[in-house]
Amino acid sequence: QLVQSGAEVKKPGESLKISCQGSGYGFPYSWVAWVRQMPGKGLEWMGSIFPSDSDTRDSPSFQGQVSISADKSTNTVYLQLSTLKASDTAMYYCARQKAARGSFDLWGQGTLVTVSS
Amino acid sequence: DIQMTQSPSTLSAFVGDRVTITCRASQIVYNWLAWYQQKAGKAPKLLIYKSSNLESGVPSRFSGSGSGTEFTLTIDSLQPDDFATYYCQQYKSNSTFGQGTTVES
Numbered sequence: 001q002l003v004q005s006g007a008e009v010k011k012p013g014e015s016l017k018i019s020c021q022g023s024g025y026g027f028p029y030s031w032v033a034w035v036r037q038m039p040g041k042g043l044e045w046m047g048s049i050f051p052s053d054s055d056t057r058d059s060p061s062f063q064g065q066v067s068i069s070a071d072k073s074t075n076t077v078y079l080q081l082s083t084l085k086a087s088d089t090a091m092y093y094c095a096r097q098k099a100a101r102g103s104f105d106l107w108g109q110g111t112l113v114t115v116s117s
Numbered sequence: 118d119i120q121m122t123q124s125p126s127t128l129s130a131f132v133g134d135r136v137t138i139t140c141r142a143s144q145i146v147y148n149w150l151a152w153y154q155q156k157a158g159k160a161p162k163l164l165i166y167k168s169s170n171l172e173s174g175v176p177s178r179f180s181g182s183g184s185g186t187e188f189t190l191t192i193d194s195l196q197p198d199d200f201a202t203y204y205c206q207q208y209k210s211n212s213t214f215g216q217g218t219t220v221e222s
Contacts, residue, residue, distance in 0.1 A: 033212070035161075043153075043161065043204055045212035059211060060118060093160055101208055103151035105172065107160035 002032075002094050002108035009114045015082045018111045020094030025106075027075040028052040031097035033104055034068060034079045038090045048097060049077055084115045119144050119207050123215035130220055136192040138218045140205035145185050149209035152181055152190045155217075156201045164203075165190065195220070 005019040020032065033048040047058040051070035058068070067080040081088055092111045095104035120143040130136050140150070148168035153161040163172045165181035168188060178193040192199055200222055205215040 042217045043155075043206075043214040045206075045214065048212075057211060095161075098166065101149060103163055103166040103206065103208060104153075104161070105163045105166070107162070110160055 002096060002106055004092075004094060004108040004111045007112040007114070009116065010084050012085055012115055012117055014084050014115075015080065016084060016113060017078050017080045018092060018113070019076050019078050020108050021074065021076045022096070023075060025096075028072040031100055031102065032070070032077045033095045033097055034066075034077075035093045035095055035104070036062075036090050037093065037110075038087075046079070046092075050100070051075070051077060081113070084113075086115050086117075088113060089115050119146060119210055119213050121205055121207055121213050121215040123203075123205055123218050125218060126216065127219045127221060129222070130195050131222065132195055132197055134195045136195050136199075136220060138190045138203055138205075138220075140183075140188045140190070140215050142186045142188075142207050144210075146207040146209035148184045149207055150181070150183065150188050151206045151208065152179075153204045153206065154199075154201045155204065161204065192220075 028051045031048045034046040036044045046062045047068045049056045049068045051072045070077045094108040096106040122141045124139050150168045152165040155161040169181045180191045182189050202217045202219045
């Protein structure tokens, strides 16, 4: 399973790091993706990471805005959001990929991030 | 970026209906196409991968077809539990989702 950190409320300009911890499978050897869902909107792939060597693939739409990292010793991947804006208010999901080029077969429960002054 | 376009955006149906959702890619994605179901307040759930492969545990009334740029998700005999939003996803080049199709009663 993938278990994400809890909901966050932040002010504009602040930064945030949310986590996703995997268990029950060979976590370091499966790609993990981050997906954003803004309120009432669709799914957007933000990027993916291979925890074993921290190889990352970034979405051009989010490049420079987010940072994805991993700690294979704790089976955890992270999504860092800097200089938060109200438009970063969204649900953020992590998801395991079946392969480097793979669909997302296991999802975390989601982390709701609210950015408000 | 590869753009994914689903149609329709909303679909009204009854229990027992056969439902078809279409997804078009702006470039050839071969069969690197998945379908997901999402219910309100829940994480998406993988239904179909590589265009036509049924994910383990998914009822056989769900099926997928297509290759290249045109794909279809079919639900045979719609059940009450199937009212939800469905997304296609290409993963031939990075990943892109369609805008979603809501199946409502």
